[in-house]
Amino acid sequence: MTGGRPSQSTKRPTMAETLQSPERLLRQGGRDVIIALYTALRSLKLYPVENTQVQRSLDDLTSTAAALLASEQELEIRLAGDFVFVNSTRLRLGLDNYASFSHVLGTLRQCGIGTVRVGEHMERREWQVFVSQLLVFSHRAADPNKLAELQQKLAQGGVGHLTVEAASESEDESEDQEKSKEVAKRTYERSVSVTKEVINSVRMGRSASVKKVKRAVQSIVDQVLSNEVSLVGLTTIRDYDEYTFTHSVNVCIFSVAMGRRLGLTKLQLYDLGMAALFHDVGKSRVPMEVLGKEGALTEDEWRIMQAHPWLGVLTLFGLRGYGEIPYRGMIVAYEHHMKIDLTGYPKSIRPRQMSVYSKIVACADGFDAATSRRVYQTTPIQPDQVLREMWENPRRGQDRVIVKALINLLGIYPVGTCVILDTYDVGLVHAANPDPEQLHRPLVRIVSTPEGGTLQQGPVVDLATTRSDGTFERTIIKVTDPAKYGINPSDYFV
DSSP states (O other): OOSSSOOGGGOOOOHHHHHHHHHHHHHHHHHHHHHHHHHHHHHHHHSOTTSHHHHHHHHHHHHHHHHHHHHHSOEEEEEETTEEEETTEEOOOOTTTHHHHHHHHHHHHHTTOSEEEEOTTOOHHHHHHHHHHHHHHHTSOOOTTHHHHHHHHHHHTTOOSEEEEOOOOOTTGGGSHHHHHHHHHHHHHHHHHHHHHHHHHHHTTOOOOSHHHHHHHHHHHHHHHHHHHHHHHGGGOOOSTTHHHHHHHHHHHHHHHHHHHTTOOHHHHHHHHHHHHTTTGGGGGSOHHHHTOOSOOOHHHHHHHTTHHHHHHHHHHHSSOGGGSOHHHHHHHHHTTSOTTSOSSSOOSSOOOOOHHHHHHHHHHHHHHHTSOBTTBSSOOOHHHHHHHHHHOGGGOOOHHHHHHHHHHHOSSOTTOEEEETTSOEEEEEEOOSSGGGTTSOEEEEEEOTTOOBOTTOOEEETTOBOTTSOBSOOEEEEOOGGGGTOOGGGGTO
8 A cells, every 4th residue: 555644663763763773773782792792601611512502602692793793893892890881882781681791791801801802704613712711711810911821822723803902001000101101102093093094985985984983082082081191292293194194183182182171071072072083074075186285375276275164064974974973073174264253264154153162173273283294384383382373363263261271281382392491401391280380381301411412211300390499490491493403202202
């Protein structure tokens, strides 16, 4: 029968149901995988591997994980406190799954595992080896080498599509600078890689999943909240050849860190980070000969470049459904060059007030762009000069409250600034002074002695430290170009 009122069974889902479905499906798929893993562990513990129930449980685990991998392309199970995260989405516990979740969480912890990563094409045989080894190692006594031995056994068993990693550093361990730097470095490198993958996919006209970007932003937010100094330090990486991608990641880091100081919640920081990472996505639609042109642009070329904000909005609408991109991200892509007095571009027909996210991203974008070397800016401006210009010159179109947040984050002398001290040491600003009254006296890593000797692991000194008579032990005389001394700031933060 055709025509007439549609039956209840063919009712189309509401907008809210459509937008929530990907996350809801991920949660359901994640729960199914954990329950299947629990069942396989229990079966293999009670019966030999040849038993029909064991074989059935391994079949179920393989098919359940494969179904999730088909939609997600990757599967990450991560433990954090008493919670289980699947692809950065926390699984909700209920009375019906509490026992299975607790058992799996306990088993992984006893093996020293914090994260399990499963790739596409994971085979049933590999699941069998993994579950078997979990049972063996979970019953062994505590041993700091347990995880390394488990990893070795998995490799010997031919498990090539699954890896296990230790739990994330605790608060006590995060005080170890080297470990913190490594975690921050991995976060930064993954973020650049993901950004490059998405931008290149858009440029080539291929579909690009936002899920990897979402997880990268979540990692950046987590690092800013727990390890801000190390992550902000990595923004000194100014890769000339990879500028488009490192710039987007730097803007994301600066924006999230400023948002934190402005009192945004963690969920708001996620949205802000997504908007920041995608703020220049419209440039993927700008011809490469315009984007990479050395020297001044012609009037026609400048008109093309000025189109990238609204091209960014169109691109974001097309990225795997607008449900995955917060509307704020589209607004930021459109507004980030407007300036607060609307003298920028695109020109606004009606009066409007820029969103606070747009103001934050515009500030981060302006700072990182001015301090980077690009095809049409071969000599970057020193960071302290950029901050001063953003603060004092209204033509820059920056919101002074937002600029103040950036100054509070970076200090008057931003991270990576090369300075000469009155002791005639040369140093690089390591971090802003935690005392807001001492922003003009940052923490500085000594990288060159008065005699000209280079120090790769020089001490970090606090310029607010005073002698017994109340005078300061060290004071900045001037800011200088690190290239004059053969110094690459990023070498000291990577």
